[in-house]
Each structure stands twice: as structure tokens, then as C-alpha cells.
Amino acid sequence: MKQIRKITKMRLFLPIFSMVLVMAINMIYDVANGNVFYNFFTISIRNGLLYGRLIDILNRGSEAAILAIGMTLVVSSSAGVDISVGSVMSLAGGMCCMLLAGFGNANVSQYAMPLWVGLLAGLAVACLCGAFNGFLVSYLNIQPMVATLILFSAGRAIGLLMCNSTIVYIREPSFQFLGGYLGPIPTPIIVAILCITVMSLILKYTALGMYVQSVGINAKAARIAGYQSRRIIFTTFVICGLLAGIAGLVATSRIYSADTNNIGLNFELDAILAVALGGNSLGGGKFRLSGSIIGAYTIQAITTTLYALGVSSAQAPVFKAVIVILIVTIQSPAVKAVMAKRAAAKEVAARKGAVGV
Amino acid sequence: MEDKVVLTMRGITMTFPGVKALDHVDFTLRKGEIHALMGENGAGKSTLIKCLTGVHDFEFGEIRVDGIEEPIRNHSTMDAQRRGISTVYQEVNLCPNLSVAENLFIGREPLTKAHTIDRKAIVKRAQKLAEEFELNLDVQQTMGSYSLALQQMIAIARAVDMDCKILILDEPTSSLDDNEVSKLFTLMRRLRDQGVGIIFVTHFLEQVYEVCDRITVLRNGQLVGEYPVTALPRVKLIAAMMGKDIDDLAKIKPEACENRCGDMLIDAKGLGHTGKIKPFDLNIRQGEVVGLTGLLGSGRSELARVIYGADRPQTGTLKVKDKPAHVAQPIDAMKLGMGMLPDDRKAEGIIDDLSIRENIVLAMQAQQGMLKLIPYKEQCEIADKYIALLDIKTASRETPLKQLSGGNQQKVIIARWLATNPDFLILDEPTRGIDIGTKTEIQKLIIKLAEEGKSILFISSEIEEMLRTCNRLAVLRDGEKVGELSGDMTQESVMHAIAGGEKG
Numbered sequence: 001m002k003q004i005r006k007i008t009k010m011r012l013f014l015p016i017f018s019m020v021l022v023m024a025i026n027m028i029y030d031v032a033n034g035n036v037f038y039n040f041f042t043i044s045i046r047n048g049l050l051y052g053r054l055i056d057i058l059n060r061g062s063e064a065a066i067l068a069i070g071m072t073l074v075v076s077s078s079a080g081v082d083i084s085v086g087s088v089m090s091l092a093g094g095m096c097c098m099l100l101a102g103f104g105n106a107n108v109s110q111y112a113m114p115l116w117v118g119l120l121a122g123l124a125v126a127c128l129c130g131a132f133n134g135f136l137v138s139y140l141n142i143q144p145m146v147a148t149l150i151l152f153s154a155g156r157a158i159g160l161l162m163c164n165s166t167i168v169y170i171r172e173p174s175f176q177f178l179g180g181y182l183g184p185i186p187t188p189i190i191v192a193i194l195c196i197t198v199m200s201l202i203l204k205y206t207a208l209g210m211y212v213q214s215v216g217i218n219a220k221a222a223r224i225a226g227y228q229s230r231r232i233i234f235t236t237f238v239i240c241g242l243l244a245g246i247a248g249l250v251a252t253s254r255i256y257s258a259d260t261n262n263i264g265l266n267f268e269l270d271a272i273l274a275v276a277l278g279g280n281s282l283g284g285g286k287f288r289l290s291g292s293i294i295g296a297y298t299i300q301a302i303t304t305t306l307y308a309l310g311v312s313s314a315q316a317p318v319f320k321a322v323i324v325i326l327i328v329t330i331q332s333p334a335v336k337a338v339m340a341k342r343a344a345a346k347e348v349a350a351r352k353g354a355v356g357v
Numbered sequence: 358m359e360d361k362v363v364l365t366m367r368g369i370t371m372t373f374p375g376v377k378a379l380d381h382v383d384f385t386l387r388k389g390e391i392h393a394l395m396g397e398n399g400a401g402k403s404t405l406i407k408c409l410t411g412v413h414d415f416e417f418g419e420i421r422v423d424g425i426e427e428p429i430r431n432h433s434t435m436d437a438q439r440r441g442i443s444t445v446y447q448e449v450n451l452c453p454n455l456s457v458a459e460n461l462f463i464g465r466e467p468l469t470k471a472h473t474i475d476r477k478a479i480v481k482r483a484q485k486l487a488e489e490f491e492l493n494l495d496v497q498q499t500m501g502s503y504s505l506a507l508q509q510m511i512a513i514a515r516a517v518d519m520d521c522k523i524l525i526l527d528e529p530t531s532s533l534d535d536n537e538v539s540k541l542f543t544l545m546r547r548l549r550d551q552g553v554g555i556i557f558v559t560h561f562l563e564q565v566y567e568v569c570d571r572i573t574v575l576r577n578g579q580l581v582g583e584y585p586v587t588a589l590p591r592v593k594l595i596a597a598m599m600g601k602d603i604d605d606l607a608k609i610k611p612e613a614c615e616n617r618c619g620d621m622l623i624d625a626k627g628l629g630h631t632g633k634i635k636p637f638d639l640n641i642r643q644g645e646v647v648g649l650t651g652l653l654g655s656g657r658s659e660l661a662r663v664i665y666g667a668d669r670p671q672t673g674t675l676k677v678k679d680k681p682a683h684v685a686q687p688i689d690a691m692k693l694g695m696g697m698l699p700d701d702r703k704a705e706g707i708i709d710d711l712s713i714r715e716n717i718v719l720a721m722q723a724q725q726g727m728l729k730l731i732p733y734k735e736q737c738e739i740a741d742k743y744i745a746l747l748d749i750k751t752a753s754r755e756t757p758l759k760q761l762s763g764g765n766q767q768k769v770i771i772a773r774w775l776a777t778n779p780d781f782l783i784l785d786e787p788t789r790g791i792d793i794g795t796k797t798e799i800q801k802l803i804i805k806l807a808e809e810g811k812s813i814l815f816i817s818s819e820i821e822e823m824l825r826t827c828n829r830l831a832v833l834r835d836g837e838k839v840g841e842l843s844g845d846m847t848q849e850s851v852m853h854a855i856a857g858g859e860k861g
Contacts, residue, residue, distance in 0.1 A: 207722050207730045210715060213708075220705045224667060224697060225773065226688040226723030286710050 015278045015294040018327045022301045026053075029309060040308070050184045053304055061300030062188035063089070063247040063264070066195050067271035068292040070240030072280060076216040077236040078137055079284030080144025081272050087155030088129045088241055089248030089264030094159030096122035096249060097168040097258035100175070104164050109171040122252075123245040129155060130241015134234035152268070159260035169257040179254030188250050195246060196293060203289065212236060216284035270299050277327060298327075361388040362423065363522050363554040364442075369408055369418035378404040379415070382580045384573055386523060386554040388423070391545055393565045393586075394558045396575035397598055397653045397818060402558050405575065406525055410437040410444050423522065443516030444525040449508045451515075453501030458483035460500050461515050490514045490544065506537030510544060517548060524548065525556045530564060542568045560654055562591060562856075576600050591856045595652070599818055599852075614828040619643030620678070622781055622812045625664055627673030634659040636672050637838035639831060641781070646803060646813045648823040651833035651855055657816045658700050660833065661783045664814070665697045666690045677781075691724055693781075696774035700785035700816070702763070706770045709759035713751055714740035716758050717772045724777055743772035748798070764795045771799070782806065783814045788822060800826050820851050830854075 023040070030039035043052035067085050074082045099121050102112035111118070129151050136147035178187055203209045211232050214222040219229040244264075251263045276282055277298055278291025302323050306316045329335055364386040371379040379401045386392050396402050408415040411431030419428045422440055431437040434444065451460045458479045467478040483496040492510055500508060509529055516524055526545070530538050545555055545568060557569060565572065565586070572589055574581040574597040581597045589597070622643045629636035634656045641647050649657040662668045664675065666684035675682045677693045684690045687697070699705035708716055717740045718731055725731060731739075740754040747768040751761055758766060767787060774782055784803070788796045803813055803826045817823050823830060829843040832854045842854060 205730060207725075207727050210711075210719070210722055210730075211727055213711065214715075214719060217708045217710045218704075221699075221708055222719075224687050224699050224705050225708075225720045226691045228686065228688060 012279065012288060012291055012294070014327075014330065015291045015298065018277060018330075019294055019298045019301065022298060022305055022323075026305055026308070040305075045184060048184055049181055050186070053308060055186065055189075057297060057300045057304050058189045058192075059186040060304065061297045062186075062192040063251055063267060064270045064274055064299060065192045065293050065296040066243050066247040066250070067267060068274035068278070068296040069195060069199050069289065070236075070243035071271040071275050072278070072287050072289055072292040073212055073236040074144070074240045075272075075275050075280060075282055076284055076287040077212045077233045078144050079216060079282075080137065081268075081282070082133060082148045082237065082240050083145060083268045083272075084129065084133060084148040084151035084155055085240065085244040085247075085271055086264035086267040086269075087152050087159075088126050088244040089251055089267060090258075090260045090262075091129065091151075091155040091159040091162075092122040092126040092245040092248035093252030093263050094162045094168075094258045094260045095125045096252060097170055098162040100170055100172075101168050103162075105168070106164070106166045107169045107171070111170075111172055111175075115172075115174060119249060122249050123242060126241045126245025126248065127238055128241070130238040130244070131234070133241065134237030137237060138230040138233040156260055159258070163258050163260055167257050167259045171256065176253055176256045178250050179252070179256070188254070191246065191250055195243060196289075199289060213286055217286070270296065273324065274299055277324075299324075362386070363388045364409075364423070365419075365421045366405070366409065367419045367421075369405065369415050369420070371404055371408055371413060371415045378578050379408065380578045381418070382575065382578070384580075385583065386556060387571075388522075388554055389549050389552045390570040391549050391555045391557055391568055393569040393572045394556055394575070395560075395565065395572055395594065395598055396581075400575040400598070401578040402575055403527070404578075406444070406527060406556070406558065410434050410442060410525065438519055438521075441520060441522035442525070443519060443521040443523070444527060445509060445512045445516055445529055446527045449505065449512050451500055451508065451512055453508075454499060456497050457487075457494060457500055457503070457511055458496040460511060461486060461496070461518065465519070486514055486518055490517075504537070506533050506540065509533070509541065513544060513548075517553065521553065523554050523556065525558070527558045528560070529557075530559060530561060538564065560652070562594065565594075566591070574598055592852055595852055595856055598652075599820065614642065614645050617808075618645045618828075619810060621676075622678060623664065623814075624676040624679070625673065626675075628663050628670045628675060629672045630659065630663050630668050631671055633668060633836065634663055635837040639664070639838070641812045641814065643780070643812055644807050644810045645829065646807045646815055646827045648827035648830045649814065649816045649833060650820065650823055650830050650851060653818060655833040655855075656836040656838070657833050658785050659836065660831075660838065661697065661785055661814055661816060664690075665695055665783055667697065667699070688723060691720065691777065691779075694779050695781045695783070696720065696777055696779035697783040698767075698770050698774060698785060698787055700789070702767060702770065707758050707766050710757055712755045713744070713749070713758055713761070713769055714754040716769050717743055717776055720773045721776045739776055740772075743769075743775065746775075747772055747802075767799075768795070771802070779811065781812045781814070783816075785816045786818065787815075788817060788819070796822070820848050824848065824851070 026040035040053050043050060043055060045051065071082060071085065074080070096118040099113060100111050100115065100118040101108045133148050133151060136142045136150070137144050178191065180187055182190055211227060214225070214227055215229045215232045223229050247267070248264055252258055274295035275292045277295030278288060278293070280287045280291055302320055303316060306319050307313070311319055362385055366382070366384040368381045368383065369379050370377070370381055382401065382405060384405065394402050394405070404413060407413040409420065409431070411433045414432070420430065421428050422442070425440065429440055431440065431442070452463070455463070461483045462479050466474045467482070469475040480496060487494060487496055490510065492507065492514065494503060494507060500511070503511070513524070529541060533541065549555060559565060569586050571583065571585055572594065573583045574594070576598060577600070620643055621640055623639070623641040625637065625639045627636040627638065637660060639660070649660060651657050659668065663670045666686050666689055669685050675684060682693055684693070708719065714736055718736045721739070722731055737754065743749070744751065744754060749765050749768045749772070751765065758769060761769065771787065787799050800822060803815060807813055815823065815827055824846055829841060830846060830851065831838055832840045832842060834855065834857055839857065840854060842851065
């Protein structure tokens with residue numbers, strides 16, 4: 001009993017619990033339907049490529065996981081959210097395709113300039129967006145939600161302008177690599193793992209984590225102790241922008257086209273939700289990167305599960321909402337307080353019982 | 358002179374997590390008197406007022422109001438108003454976009470027969486009220502078009518019109534000029550003559566002597582006493598506010614500076630920040646302990662903050678070790694070997710969710726920069742060293758700082774600065790809210806640091822503490838450095854310097 005309580009008190013308990021819950025539902029469903037041999041957890045190789053729902057979740061969840069990294073930093077340092085990441089994804093993709101196809105061309109099978117120029121330009125414009133958001137938030141003291149609302153609405157439109165208001169297709173096979181396969185493994189998974197690894201290393205070997213958390217918990221005290229709060233908040237927004245750019249390029253490569261109206265649509269919400277599901281307070285301060293990443297894949301697992309259960313894509317959001325409400329409620333401080341009270345009452349009752357005997 | 362009592366508060370006790378904000382405080386208000394409630398910040402003035410007006414729910418005690426049989430307990434300011442207790446705050450809590458008349462009757466609008474608001478009646482009654490208070494204004498203009506002073510008087514008129522027996526004025530004069538203040542005082546005197554009991558909270562001593570009949574002094578949440586104004590000259594009032602109780606600590610005495618102190622370390626000329634601290638000169642030698650004394654709000658903290666760059670200086674120059682220094686923000690000062698322990702521990706000192714280890718290495722890490730993380734092992738060694746050195750009581754070095762007591766939190770912040778090995782350390786009220794044992798430790802530490810050649814700028818509300826540790830005192834009054842004391846300083850001479858000019 002004591003050990004169980006110890007486990008439930010761990011910071012990452014709830015995110016992991018939510019993930020396991022979603023998996024368990026799948027398992028029960030599979031067993032009930034007699035799908036013992038081909039089930040949720042089966043991973044197979046077809047035509048030299050990995051197949052299976054787990055692979056699908058990891059693959060499709062890549063963009064959200066990459067975004068969640070940046071979002072975690074922004075939330076921690078500024079106690080606000082960056083709602084422009086979805087639009088920035090689209091803008092980065094648009095910028096990249098525009099350069100690679102040449103402005104005005106809607107369908108090309110040859111690059112107008114080297115691939116790396118396009119990719120770098122996409123990332124650069126994403127960083128610029130992050131810098132713009134960061135400037136508004138840290139130097140002009142505008143609330144993050146309001147500041148990023150500007151690019152939330154304008155980013156996509158600028159992307160569309162760059163693509164001459166059409167969908168730009170790039171039918172050069174190497175362009176599909178980021179969204180395709182590296183050997184048997186989907187490349188997005190590798191990109192996500194790379195991003196996660198790099199950020200983990202940065203957090204482990206530099207003081208970024210301490211900087212961001214100190215500013216997020218008490219900016220005034222951090223300033224007196226020599227931390228330049230503004231510069232740090234600015235940096236987190238730039239990092240968030242860069243990661244949105246990476247996610248945008250992956251999403252663009254998947255469909256080998258700059259569909260600026262749809263790339264990254266509603267992804268900002270998934271990214272924010274991932275941070276919250278990961279047990280991180282949206283009020284800023286202490287954060288766990290691992291929590292956010294588990295959160296991001298949990299969201300994808302829910303979506304994939306719903307499709308597997310035969311829920312149509314139009315109705316899926318409703319069920320998704322219900323599940324999210326459940327998970328968020330379990331994690332809410334109010335429920336935690338009630339549970340703690342109950343546990344305490346039980347303990348008291350148990351002690352009284354023992355005395356009575 | 359047996360005046361009729363309108364309000365008695367007895368044994369009011371109120372605890373906030375970790376501090377006793379009010380400890381069995383008594384307060385008595387008589388009909389037709391202006392009663393000053395005095396005390397330094399944190400003495401419990403506001404808390405007492407808030408207990409009375411229902412903002413805080415006090416734990417023990419009794420409040421009785423004339424005309425009500427039972428002891429009362431207000432649960433909201435509306436409650437209080439119904440019982441005849443009205444408050445006018447420093448910031449006028451009325452709506453600048455509504456007309457004066459609407460503001461006067463907001464929440465208690467006269468109704469027509471059809472139960473709509475009777476606007477004509479509002480204007481009429483407002484005009485009558487304005488005449489009664491000799492306010493020269495058009496009641497149909499918006500509130501925002503009048504000066505702050507007039508707005509305040511409108512607020513008072515509104516309070517008095519609601520049949521108020523007890524009027525609380527909380528720092529009403531802070532943002533008024535002399536002319537407006539005198540107008541306000543005329544109004545207060547008139548209300549007093551009409552029999553209203555007025556509680557006047559202020560930190561301007563002059564005004565207390567100009568308008569009040571009686572003074573109640575609070576200190577550290579306790580009642581010091583109630584005095585008629587004539588029985589409490591200025592110096593005695595300051596003594597009462599600051600506390601003269603001589604604690605029998607071990608006699609600590611700083612060595613004289615002459616032989617021991619080294620070269621000039623800090624040389625400030627004309628540093629200032631508009632509205633906070635008027636331009637001042639200050640120099641500090643190596644190994645010297647300089648104290649800043651004055652009442653709270655006299656600019657003590659502000660002076661220190663300008664040197665440290667916590668508030669960017671707008672005028673003047675600063676030289677550190679004879680080299681011109683440009684300090685625009687704390688990190689600049691830290692690079693010059695400064696450190697500052699701010700007076701508001703909660704707001705500016707602790708990072709409460711981080712562990713003790715992280716809090717201790719915080720400033721050191723800032724000096725090293727983001728890219729050079731202090732290795733975890735080294736962090737632990739540093740943390741353990743200071744936990745042992747300063748005797749910080751904690752379960753482990755990984756305990757979140759918010760779980761420690763105030764005194765131990767303070768030690769962690771001191772450790773944070775000691776870890777940076779500063780040449781110049783500003784300590785703003787390091788001993789406030791700390792038990793007597795820790796206080797002595799901190800005082801001894803200051804002297805030890807000075808002997809090691811470090812310079813200290815020390816701010817404290819307790820004069821004894823300053824006399825015990827400082828080589829020299831700079832005196833501040835009303836945001837201005839007005840003088841320096843050194844050599845044979847006594848409690849009396851310091852208090853005279855603080856009170857200024859006046860003969861005690």
C-alpha cells in the first residue's frame with residue numbers, strides 16, 4: 001500500500017497512467033474482438049517498412065511531440081502559451097516550397113535551388129516568427145496569448161501569399177524524405193527523437209533549465225540574482241519557433257506540398273494540451289520535458305485508437321474531448337485534494353479501528 | 358473628557374501562514390475624534406483595518422460598535438457599510454467613467470415607482486450633498502474629469518452620506534499636494550465636529566500632529582499603546598514605532614574602521630531615481646560596514662537598489678574600485694562583485710519551487726552564464742557547505758525552499774550570495790521576521806565578513822542592531838539622504854537624526 005502511494009506521488013505518474021489507460025482500452029477491445037494475432041501492439045515489416053499501430057502513433061505524433069518541447073519552455077518561462085506554432089509550421093513549409101519551386105510555380109519536379117537552402121530558409125523564417133513573438137512578450141510586456149494571436153492569424157496568410165495562393169507541389173523524391181522512411185523506420189520518428197535528444201542534452205549540460213524555471217517561478221527574484229528575465233523569455237520563444245519550423249517541414253514533406261491552409265491546423269492546441277497532460281502547470285515554473293512528450297504521444301494514441309475503433313474522423317474530436325476532460329480532471333488540484341483528504345480520513349479511521357480492537 | 362465610545366476592538370488576533378499578523382490588539386475609537394493608527398509597514402495597521410471592514414476574518418477577539426448589542430463580525434465591506442463603517446482608500450475605488458452623481462449613489466440608487474433608477478433624484482440629491490460638503494463641482498460630469506483630491510472628497514461624501522459613524526481613511530494623503538491636503542483636513546475636522554469617529558492611517562508624521570487627537574501605535578502585530586497626541590512628541594512616537602526594547606544579545610562591536618579598512622570600494626556621486634530616491638553621494642571603503650537608517654519608506658531600500666542596479670539609476674555616476682562602472686541591471690553589479698539580499702524575501706528573494714541546492718547556486722550560476730553549468734556534484738558540495746556553515750535546518754538539500762521557515766529561507770539567500778564571494782554585499786533587512794538566535798548569528802556574520810575585507814551596506818529598522826554592527830550610518834528622510842553619523846552614536850542621537858530638526 002505504501003509503495004503504491006509512493007508511486008502515485010511521482011510527478012510523472014499521471015501522464016504515464018493516462019498513456020497506459022489508453023493502451024489498455026485498445027488491448028481489451030482487441031481481445032474482445034478476437035484479434036489476438038493482429039492487434040494494437042503488433043509490429044510487422046511489410047515491403048521492408050515497419051507497420052503497426054504503435055509505429056503509426058509514434059509517426060503521426062512526431063509533430064506534436066516536437067512542438068511540445070518548445071511549448072514546455074515557453075509555458076515555463078512566461079506562464080503563457082504560444083498559439084502561433086501551427087501557423088508557423090505552415091509558414092515554414094510555405095517558405096521552403098516557395099523557394100524550392102520558384103515563386104509562382106505550383107507543380108515542379110525539379111528544385112529551383114538546392115534542397116538545403118529551402119529547408120534552412122524555412123527554419124530561419126520560423127525562428128524569425130519566434131523572435132517576433134518573444135519580442136512582443138518579453139520587451140513589450142504583451143500577454144503571450146495576445147502576442148502570438150497575431151502570427152496565429154497572419155502566419156498562415158503570409159504562407160499562402162508566398163505560395164501565390166495555391167498549393168505548391170514538389171514532386172522531387174528527395175523532398176519526401178523528411179516525411180518518409182529511413183530504412184524501415186519512418187523519418188518523422190527519427191526527427192522527433194533527435195529533437196528530444198538534443199533538448200535533453202541541452203537541459204542536462206547547460207543551465208537552461210535553471211534559467212527558465214527560475215524566471216518562470218519568480219521573475220523578480222531571478223532578476224535580483226542576476227538573471228535577465230527578458231532575454232530568457234525571448235530565447236524560449238525563439239526555440240519554440242525553431243521547433244515549430246522543424247515540425248512544419250516534416251508535415252510539408254509528408255504531403256510533398258505546401259498546403260498552407262491545412263499544415264499544422266489545430267496543432268497549437270495539441271501542443272498546449274500535451275504540456276498540460278504531462279503534468280506541467282500552465283501557470284509556469286517547474287517543468288518536466290518527459291511529461292510533455294508522453295502527453296503528446298498520448299494525444300496521438302487517443303486519436304489513433306478512435307480511428308481503430310471505427311469512429312469517423314468528423315466525430316473523433318468529440319470523443320477526444322471526453323477523454324481529455326477525464327484525464328485533466330484526474331490531474332486537477334481539486335480532485336487531488338479530495339483524494340488526499342479521503343486517504344487521510346481512511347488512515348485516521350484505520351488507526352481508530354486499530355485502537356478499538 | 359469622557360467621550361462616548363463608538364468602536365471597541367478587543368484582543369483581535371490574526372495569523373497568516375507563518376506570521377502572527379495581529380496578536381491580541383485592542384483599539385478604541387471615540388465619537389468625534391480623529392485617531393491616528395501608526396506603525397511601520399508590516400506592523401499590522403492594514404490587517405487591523407481589514408479585520409474591521411470584513412476583508413479578513415480574524416481568529417479571536419471581539420468588535421463592538423455603538424448602537425449594536427451583539428459583538429459584530431463583518432464578512433464583507435458591504436456588511437461593514439451597513440453597520441456604519443466606511444473606508445476610503447489611497448486609490449479611490451470609484452468608477453472614473455461614471456458621473457459624480459452616479460458614483461455617489463452606486464449600489465444604492467433611488468428607484469422610481471416602476472423600479473427603474475430615478476436619475477433625476479440622483480442628480481438632485483447629489484447636488485445637495487455636494488453643497489453640504491462645499492464641493493465646487495458639477496455632479497453630472499464624469500468622475501475622471503476631477504482631480505484625485507476632489508475624487509477622494511467625493512468618496513468621503515459618499516461614505517458619510519451612507520450614515521457612517523466610523524470613517525476609515527487609509528493613506529488618503531499619499532498622492533495629494535499640500536493645498537489639497539489642507540482641504541481634506543478641513544473636511545475631516547468638520548466631520549469630527551459632527552460626531553464622526555475617524556481612523557486616520559498615514560506615514561506622514563507632520564500630518565498626524567496637525568490633525569489628530571489621539572494616536573494608537575502598533576509594532577510587529579502588537580499594540581504598543583494609545584496616547585493623546587499632546588503626550589507623545591515626535592521622537593517618542595518614532596521610538597514607539599521602531600521599538601526600543603534593548604535585547605540582551607551578546608555585546609557585538611565592530612572594530613573601528615581607521616586602521617582596518619582598505620581603499621575606497623564604492624563611490625557614488627549624485628546617483629538618483631526620480632520618485633524613489635533623490636540624488637545622493639555615498640562612499641564605502643573595503644571592510645567597512647555602512648548602515649542606512651530612517652523610517653520605512655524613507656528611501657533606504659531605494660538607495661541600495663539604485664547602487665545595485667535593481668532600479669536603474671537615472672542620474673549620477675558610480676565608481677567601483679576607482680573605475681567608472683555602468684550598472685544598468687543586477688547582473689552588471691554582480692560582475693563587479695556586488696550582491697544584494699532584498700528586503701522582500703518572498704517577492705524578490707526566494708525561488709520557492711526550486712530546491713535549496715538550486716537556490717544556493719542560483720547567483721553563482723548566473724555569474725558563470727547559461728552555457729557553463731556548475732556540475733551537479735559541485736552544486737551539492739557548495740550547498741552542503743553552506744547548509745553546515747549557516748546551520749540551515751532542512752530535511753535535505755533537495756527540499757523545495759518553500760517548505761523551510763522564514764529564518765532558514767533567509768539563510769539560504771545569504772548562502773546564495775556568500776557562494777559568489779562578493780566584495781560588496783547589500784543586506785536589506787536581513788533579520789526581519791527572524792528569531793533572536795538567528796539574528797545574532799547574522800550580526801556576527803556581518804562583522805566577520807567585514808574583518809575579511811568585504812564591504813557591507815546594512816539596512817535595518819532596529820537601531821540597536823545597526824549600532825552594534827555599523828561603522829557609519831547614513832540617515833534618510835522622505836526619499837533623501839540627509840546626513841551621516843559616525844563615531845559615538847547612541848540610540849538617541851540616531852533617532853533625533855531620523856526625526857530631523859524637531860526637539861524631542
